[in-house]
Amino acid sequence: MSVDANFTTNRGTLHLDVALQVQNGETLALLGPNGAGKSTLLRVLAGLHEIETGHVRLDEEPVDAGPNGVFVPPEERGVGVVFQEHLLFPHLRVLDNIAFGLTSRGVKKKLARTVAQTWLERLGMIKYGNATPTELSGGQAQRIALARALATTPKLLLLDEPLAAADASARVELRRTLRSQIQAFQGSCVLVAHDIGDALALADRIAVLEEGRIVQVGTMDQLGNKPASRYVADLIGLNCFRGTCSGNVLTVKNGKTVIVGTKHDGEVIATVHPRAVALFRERPAGSPRNVFRAPILSTERALGCIRVQLGGDLPIIAEVTESAVKDLDLDGRGEVWAAIKATEFRVAPT
Amino acid sequence: MPAVFAAILFLLPLIGLLAATPWTDLATLITDRATLDALLLSLECSLAAACLCVVLGLPLATWLAHGNDSLRSWVRVLITLPMVLPPIVGGLALLLAFGKNGVIGGSLDRWFGIVVPFTWAGVVLATTYVAMPFFVLTVEGGLRAFDPRYSEAAATLGANPWRSFRSITLPMIAPSLRAGLLVAWARALGEFGATITFAGSFQGRTRTMPLAIHHALESQPAAAIALSLILLVVSAVVLFLLRRQWFPIR
Numbered sequence: 001m002s003v004d005a006n007f008t009t010n011r012g013t014l015h016l017d018v019a020l021q022v023q024n025g026e027t028l029a030l031l032g033p034n035g036a037g038k039s040t041l042l043r044v045l046a047g048l049h050e051i052e053t054g055h056v057r058l059d060e061e062p063v064d065a066g067p068n069g070v071f072v073p074p075e076e077r078g079v080g081v082v083f084q085e086h087l088l089f090p091h092l093r094v095l096d097n098i099a100f101g102l103t104s105r106g107v108k109k110k111l112a113r114t115v116a117q118t119w120l121e122r123l124g125m126i127k128y129g130n131a132t133p134t135e136l137s138g139g140q141a142q143r144i145a146l147a148r149a150l151a152t153t154p155k156l157l158l159l160d161e162p163l164a165a166a167d168a169s170a171r172v173e174l175r176r177t178l179r180s181q182i183q184a185f186q187g188s189c190v191l192v193a194h195d196i197g198d199a200l201a202l203a204d205r206i207a208v209l210e211e212g213r214i215v216q217v218g219t220m221d222q223l224g225n226k227p228a229s230r231y232v233a234d235l236i237g238l239n240c241f242r243g244t245c246s247g248n249v250l251t252v253k254n255g256k257t258v259i260v261g262t263k264h265d266g267e268v269i270a271t272v273h274p275r276a277v278a279l280f281r282e283r284p285a286g287s288p289r290n291v292f293r294a295p296i297l298s299t300e301r302a303l304g305c306i307r308v309q310l311g312g313d314l315p316i317i318a319e320v321t322e323s324a325v326k327d328l329d330l331d332g333r334g335e336v337w338a339a340i341k342a343t344e345f346r347v348a349p350t
Numbered sequence: 351m352p353a354v355f356a357a358i359l360f361l362l363p364l365i366g367l368l369a370a371t372p373w374t375d376l377a378t379l380i381t382d383r384a385t386l387d388a389l390l391l392s393l394e395c396s397l398a399a400a401c402l403c404v405v406l407g408l409p410l411a412t413w414l415a416h417g418n419d420s421l422r423s424w425v426r427v428l429i430t431l432p433m434v435l436p437p438i439v440g441g442l443a444l445l446l447a448f449g450k451n452g453v454i455g456g457s458l459d460r461w462f463g464i465v466v467p468f469t470w471a472g473v474v475l476a477t478t479y480v481a482m483p484f485f486v487l488t489v490e491g492g493l494r495a496f497d498p499r500y501s502e503a504a505a506t507l508g509a510n511p512w513r514s515f516r517s518i519t520l521p522m523i524a525p526s527l528r529a530g531l532l533v534a535w536a537r538a539l540g541e542f543g544a545t546i547t548f549a550g551s552f553q554g555r556t557r558t559m560p561l562a563i564h565h566a567l568e569s570q571p572a573a574a575i576a577l578s579l580i581l582l583v584v585s586a587v588v589l590f591l592l593r594r595q596w597f598p599i600r
Contacts, residue, residue: 074506081503101508104510104513105508
């Protein structure tokens with residue numbers, strides 16, 4: 001099912017103003033700080049929250065056209081939802097939780113249970129059909145919630161932080177299950193991701209929400225190449241500076257200037273990948289245009305590299321290899337020389 | 351220590367009642383026609399009142415639980431009134447409304463030939479009037495504590511509002527439904543003031559157990575004690591039978 005949403009609405013203090021398209025069969029991840037409106041966006045698509053202006057269309061059919069227009073209630077939208085806290089019905093056994101959506105749509109109880117049974121098998125939960133939801137762990141409950149949503153064969157699947165309820169040890173396994181189920185799922189999928197890792201693992205594209213607006217939509221590469229905000233840059237681990245450019249001289253907030261490889265004028269966001277920040281014990285000779293001395297604040301082991309947080313005038317993160325750390329004796333803290341080539345800065349006007 | 355005193359306070363009257371019971375004449379007193387009439391009438395009327403509480407009270411409780419406007423708070427005051435008023439005042443008010451010269455009683459009689467006061471229906475109406483607030487307020491509390499996100503989950507699974515209410519909301523608030531029903535039934539079983547004022551005390555028609563006890567107390571105190579014992583036993587048996595389902599100990 002394709003999704004075409006272009007609307008505004010309010011919920012509490014949040015003002016949501018969103019334009020969003022999801023293609024048939026595509027999976028879109030929503031990322032953003034708390035309170036940015038991710039859950040409310042899902043609620044609008046599910047029909048649990050009404051819009052104030054604009055439209056929401058599923059497969060070209062309007063399902064919400066504002067206060068004076070069409071409104072298709074959630075039970076008629078064919079949209080499956082997995083809620084953050086699974087919300088399994090506590091008085092029904094696991095099997096009947098999965099069968100609930102089918103019996104609600106008029107399927108006979110016996111047949112609904114047979115179908116529910118196949119979903120238990122598919123998710124490796126065959127032993128738990130007669131359990132009550134309170135007997136399940138967070139990860140297991142979320143699997144059943146996924147089965148419950150998928151059993152109704154929705155055309156659009158919405159998942160609100162599906163990994164939040166699982167504890168750390170179960171998360172990897174649950175993410176794998178989600179990944180395979182989403183891939184097997186025929187319809188479109190919109191999910192609220194907790195972090196960039198979940199978004200990358202599960203989705204084709206990422207939409208970043210901040211304060212009720214979508215600041216950027218795209219693939220991971222598109223976001224990384226030109227992050228639209230500080231938040232997006234932080235999200236994908238880039239160093240990000242907001243400042244004013246005059247020619248190829250960028251002045252960041254605290255007055256520090258750096259030389260960038262392209263010419264701009266006015267307010268810009270500049271990003272530089274941590275790998276592009278080189279560290280030296282002695283002042284390096286040669287071509288780099290930006291060389292400065294900075295104190296090491298901390299070092300952190302990341303996947304296949306060490307991330308070094310530098311302080312000083314230009315707080316920045318450098319990624320170096322383990323052997324480089326040994327050569328530079330970085331564990332001893334102190335100060336180092338940092339060098340960044342001007343061409344490594346990506347500058348985009350805001 | 352205060353806990354012991356409290357327990358004794360509830361135990362002593364029981365002992366007093368049992369000590370004064372005329373055990374030798376008990377069989378004749380209990381099988382007396384008037385006694386059986388009263389017992390049967392009490393059970394019938396209290397159950398009918400309990401049913402009315404569900405049929406009328408559940409929609410009212412649902413409406414009350416879905417909002418916080420001033421109309422709802424005024425209605426809540428209105429239905430709390432019978433809990434606070436002496437039942438005899440309630441009975442009198444019912445009489446002034448449904449009596450021959452009452453606000454609607456006259457019209458009911460003239461147009462439909464329906465006379466409510468001093469009839470079986472009058473007993474049920476009076477006991478419902480007194481008992482329903484307990485049911486409504488208990489169930490409203492349960493509904494307000496119910497997490498509406500479960501209804502939302504049901505809706506996304508294709509359940510229309512009625513099915514969602516029936517298969518999700520009601521089972522999930524079952525404890526408050528049971529508690530409300532039990533309290534309302536108990537209140538109906540023991541109802542005296544409103545019943546005697548509104549329905550009178552006619553043997554076999556409107557004289558329920560509490561009324562029969564009151565009636566016997568004037569002429570034959572031994573019979574009053576025997577009747578009290580019966581009411582005690584009936585209540586105790588019901589509480590005992592329902593203890594597991596209604597007040598589960600965890």
